[in-house]
Amino acid sequence: MTKTYGFDTLQIHAGARPDPATGARQVPIYQTTAYVFRDADHAAALFNLQEVGYIYSRLTNPTVAALGERIASLEGGVGAVCCSSGHAAQIMALFPLMGPGRNIIASTRLYGGTVTQFSQTIKRFGWSAKFVDFDDLDALAAAIDDDTRAIFCESIANPGGYVTDIRAVADVADKAGLPLIVDNTSATPYLCRPIDLGATLVVHSTTKYLTGNGTVTGGAIVDSGNFNWSASDKFPSLSTAEPAYHGLKFHETFGPLAFTFHSIAVGLRDLGMTMNPQGAHYTLLGIETLSLRMQRHVENARKVAEWLENDPRVDFVTYAGLPSSPYYERAQRVYPKGAGALFTFAVKGGYEACVKLVDSLELFSHVANLGDTRSLIIHSASTTHRQLSPEQQKAAGAAPNVVRLSIGIEDANDIIADLDQALSKATA
Known part of the structure; x- marks a missing residue:
């Protein structure tokens, strides 16, 4: 759906077209592992990323795709990738950007589990995090070095309800040529759209307000489509040839959707942090009343x-x-x-x-x-x-x-x- 619709309309209709096979008005739960190809050429085109479609539910699923489209519409992004949890979304967001020896700058005001993930767990990948008080923009800028690959904060921080000045932080990120990742779980796109304020990527624990009923876990990464991944040599996963796809360059090939396609074709393919279709169904229902x-x-x-x-x-x-x-x-x-x-x-x-x-x-x-x-x-x-x-x-x-x-x-x-x-x- 186009972005000319209001929020209340999008939260009900975005991504929810009548099922072409049955006419079902609500998004069906496509409880299937794999999808039949039309023929050998169709299968080859899908695996070569020459055609968009469904291959295997670790990568894409129609119910999950409908949820991704709805969240992207509400956040004002070009695409979204849904995954198994909010923590999975954070790793998925960093995965195309990072490499051994690289670091992120993170706010000191974060959910405790995120602090642990960034201060301890990501070390196993050879990544690191520097924690800075984002009220001190000079300290934030000073913390950035040649190995920094992203800046991360929460819009409304858990647990204290601290509110981040996203535009001010985005200005620091832009000056440094870095993507800003904003966890918008606590605010939701109803209270705040970080992309409108300069964020590159938005992550969610869809477990929380988006679903709203405490039934399922899930996560999402929304791609603004606004970042130039080829402006420097800092993001080779997106700007240079990908060996697994015969030298395809994601940013050159997919433009604003480069991050989204990479997160599906490489991130979900290899990390397997997949959202299940029934969980996506519950979240679609929840968003209708967000x-x-x-x-x-x-x-x-x-x-x-x-x-x-x-x-x-x-x-x-x-x-x-x-x-x-x-x-x-x-x-x-x-x-x-x-x-x-x-x-x-x-x-x-x-x-x-x-x-x-x-x-x-x-x-x-x-x-x-x-x-x-x-x-x-x-x-x-x-x-x-x-x-x-x-x-x-x-x-x-x-x-x-x-x-x-x-x-x-x-x-x-x-x-x-x-x-x-x-x-x-x-x-x-």
């Missing part, structure tokens, strides 16, 4: 944050939608529809009070997830950010006296009442 849910998420989050900020049992609240937040002005400018529904607050009484709070809640679910229709809570320092040092925990907004809330779409008064009774027990 704007409606996000409006309610934001409305509830604002009410709950305001109540918590005025409660004497609470030390502070990090929600950027509050006028007291140091990021309030930025949030109004970059995220005019709202600062999301993810934030933290500090409980008077420290670590022990946080544990009691979590155990005393009745409506909230204590889970390692976010972006559900249900309100969720977790004590990040003892769970999702447990692997980090105390200094890293504090920098990420996950100090021991802090709990993270993902505010759902229940009645806001019920959410507040549950927090009220649990705080009474936790701070008695």
Whole structure:
């Protein structure tokens, strides 16, 4: 579908044409491993990347492709590749860009699992990460060296709800000739479209708000189509001859879609981080109500944050939608529809009070997830950010006296009442 349609229309119709075989209006679940070729020439053309089509579901699947088209449309990208999880999406995003000895510059305000992936796991590939406070643009620029291949941040950071000034960071990336990768999981394209602000690639854990119901895991990488991969010799996977395809040059051949085609033809082919079609189906259904849910998420989050900020049992609240937040002005400018529904607050009484709070809640679910229709809570320092040092925990907004809330779409008064009774027990 064209980009002339509004967001509410695209979230329902993009990628969802009536099935040509049956006329089915909803996207069918194509639960198949392989696809029959018309003839030998058709098969050869597909394997040579001379024709677009379906070969094997590790690479492409019609249900998954429909989801990719929908997410790309909502984000304003030229293409998207869906994969098995948000963590898989991050590795898939870096895979065509990196090589042994290369590094990325990453924000200090990231999900704890991402910090671990970047600080520990990617070392096994010979890659490394430098962590920088992205509020200090001079420090960000200074951290870039000849081996830097990408800059990475979250639009609204997990867990603290910190909001990134994407345009300012994109300007630094552009000056250095580097792609900016933005994790837009917490904001979703309803609250923020990073590509419009200068991002090269957008990654998602589709597990969260896009699906919205806590049923399946998934990830996506959206390609802006705006980066010139041949402007320097930094990205040979995209700009130089690919041996596995008889010398084909992805950027020369596919232009704006070079990254998308490489991620399918090489990334999914060799890494195998494939999304299953049933999972894609659940996410397609979830996206149909994304704007409606996000409006309610934001409305509830604002009410709950305001109540918590005025409660004497609470030390502070990090929600950027509050006028007291140091990021309030930025949030109004970059995220005019709202600062999301993810934030933290500090409980008077420290670590022990946080544990009691979590155990005393009745409506909230204590889970390692976010972006559900249900309100969720977790004590990040003892769970999702447990692997980090105390200094890293504090920098990420996950100090021991802090709990993270993902505010759902229940009645806001019920959410507040549950927090009220649990705080009474936790701070008695």
